[in-house]
Amino acid sequence: MKTVLITGGSRGIGAATARLAARQGYAVAVNYRQDAAAAQHVVQEIELAGGEALAVQADISLEDDVVRLFAEVEQAFHSVTALVNNAGTLERQSRVDQMDGARLLRIFATNVIGSFLCAAEAVRRMSTRYGGQGGSIVNVSSRAAVLGSAGEYVDYAASKGALDTLTVGLAREVAAEGIRVNGVRPGLIETDIHALGGEPGRVARLAETIPLGRGGSSTEVANAILWLLSDEASYVTGTHIDVSGGR
Template identity: 55%
Template sequence: MTVLVVTGGSRGIGASVCRLAAARGYSVVVGYATDGTAARDVVAEIEAAGGRAIAVGGDVADEADVARLFDTAAELGPLAGVVANAGIVGAAGRLDEQDAGTVRRVLEVNVLGVFLCAREAVRRMSTRHGGRGGAVVTVSSTAAGRGSPGEWVHYAASKAAVESMTHGLALEVGDEGVRVNAVAPGLVETGLHAAVGLPDRIARRAPMIPMRRAGQPAEIAEGILWLLSPAASFVTGAVLPISGGY
């Protein structure tokens, strides 16, 4: 079986990606930062359905942790794909209200974390390094284009960096058997909003969306699995909005 590494795999979009990937035949490495119980629950669900998965904890902004994540994945079999999903938003508020430490951590997780995971993926999958090829999907946000004023300008900036990195890396490894794409979710029903003190955010924002609702994590997962699949064999350097039109 081929192996898929999913960072931020214990909850929300990441957990949906893990479940769907396992259902489609991947052995899944469920990467998580702090919630080991949730990650093990995802693994248990996958195993109960006849799939194969393991949970690996670590900080995506830490080189040693990322190397350990990928080394552990190699024990399951050949690496076929990576979903760089782990991300944080930090405190909501205007830019001039933000604490430098909070912003630094958002950039470490959302930008450096994607860089480290993409680097490890290329080192293992690129034909230049003796690999068999594969696919990387990064998770951006439609905030990268909107700027997220009044809430998370720093987060939006981090996601714009992810999109730039995705495009550049796709060009860099396009002839080495590695495709690199991004999805850009819009408003999605996850626990993130309540966790950062904005439990009513979905209700407030949904009327702005042409489809008049938030997305579901499973809908984002479908786009990610498509980009990983042979059906997207001629797609690289793309950013796929999954946003209900907003």
């Protein structure tokens, strides 16, 4: 059976990806850091629909947690064939000259270091170099990596820029080892992450700047993620799909 591990899978894009993956025949590992109830709700939805799912707590910025996370998933489902590096965080809207080092460490610990740690564990299990059968990794970046998020989240944008570089570099590193690595860059998507930045209505405020005239849904991003994971994208690696309504 195909098994996908989705970090930050308890809500938003991660939860939508978990539900869609289950419908496409994956056993789904839903990683979460704090909200056990939300993660378990996603698992219950999948199980009620006849799928297989497991919720696993782990802080992906901590190496020991990442090692344990993969071990628990393997114990339950035997192997990890796909990874979605989705977990990410941001903080309240701020200019760069108002940010401090503690904030930057929090952002980069999850968005960059966590993604590197999870990718490394996935490679150790999927790569033919280590006796694996290959697999696929999708990194969930952001259009902010390209646009910069001036006056709001330049730190978040920079962390996603680092994730884009990881996508390209790792893809070339492991292409001959049976692993494809790609990224999606969501634009203005209707999720709870905007509330973390202090503006729950941010998508509505900026809707007029989107060529398609509206914000996107988590499911629309999930569709792109699952295509990249699938055999339909078998000749696609080291690239990004912008899911941003043209913005």
